[in-house]
Amino acid sequence: MDLLRNVDNKEIFTEVLHLAIDYLIGNINEAQTIRLSHKYGFKNSDDFLLSIRIISKYYENFAIETTSENLSKFSCINPEMSRLVTTVLAARQPEVTKHVGQLEYMKSTNFLESFVWDTRLILGDSNLGGNIYQITTIGLSYRHSNMQNKLLFEMNYKILCDLICLLENSLA
Numbered sequence: 001m002d003l004l005r006n007v008d009n010k011e012i013f014t015e016v017l018h019l020a021i022d023y024l025i026g027n028i029n030e031a032q033t034i035r036l037s038h039k040y041g042f043k044n045s046d047d048f049l050l051s052i053r054i055i056s057k058y059y060e061n062f063a064i065e066t067t068s069e070n071l072s073k074f075s076c077i078n079p080e081m082s083r084l085v086t087t088v089l090a091a092r093q094p095e096v097t098k099h100v101g102q103l104e105y106m107k108s109t110n111f112l113e114s115f116v117w118d119t120r121l122i123l124g125d126s127n128l129g130g131n132i133y134q135i136t137t138i139g140l141s142y143r144h145s146n147m148q149n150k151l152l153f154e155m156n157y158k159i160l161c162d163l164i165c166l167l168e169n170s171l172a
Contacts, residue, residue, distance in 0.1 A: 012040050013081050017088040020055035025099040059089055063100040106143065113141045113148070136160045 007013045019036060022028045028036075030049060037048035077085075089096065116139045125131050133156060140151045155163065 007081070010081070010084065014084055014088060016040060016052070017055065017085060018092070020052045021059060021088065021092045021096060023052050024056035024059055025095055055085075058085075059096055060100055062089060063093075063096045064104075107145055110142055110144045113143055115140050133157070 007016070019028070019033065023033055033049050033052055034045040037045040040048075042048040118137045120135045120137070122131075122133050122135060135154055135156060137152065137154045142149055142151070
């Protein structure tokens with residue numbers, strides 16, 4: 001946080017605070033944050049990343065507790081700049097609250113992260129050369145708390161059509 005003490009430009013400081021919120025909600029990753037450190041004139045990109053993480057954690061804690069936490073973490077910054085911390089949070093409060101709410105929800109519920117599928121056409125087997133059929137492999141990646149799990153299953157064309165009908169009917 002001492003790194004931000006040297007920032008005297010309000011626009012740059014405000015952009016850094018917005019960058020911390022973007023980092024919190026996942027709009028940018030660590031590599032992008034490190035690259036942006038030089039854009040804002042910071043020499044040590046690791047210290048810049050650490051400062052962004054601290055500010056992001058502050059915003060996350062503020063959204064979870066929903067109380068007005070004191071700005072003692074920002075005591076190294078002059079009072080005019082420390083007021084910008086709450087101003088930026090107020091401007092982006094819906095995004096932060098939504099993201100923190102999703103994180104809290106994901107801790108208690110299974111959720112699907114991604115899925116992949118692959119279709120193969122089998123042109124015969126050892127029993128019969130004219131035995132042609134289609135096999136579809138579906139892989140589901142889901143998470144519960146901090147455990148990531150994968151589920152892989154194969155199905156033929158008829159079962160795949162039944163699954164698609166079931167999903168369409170459940171969404172209608």
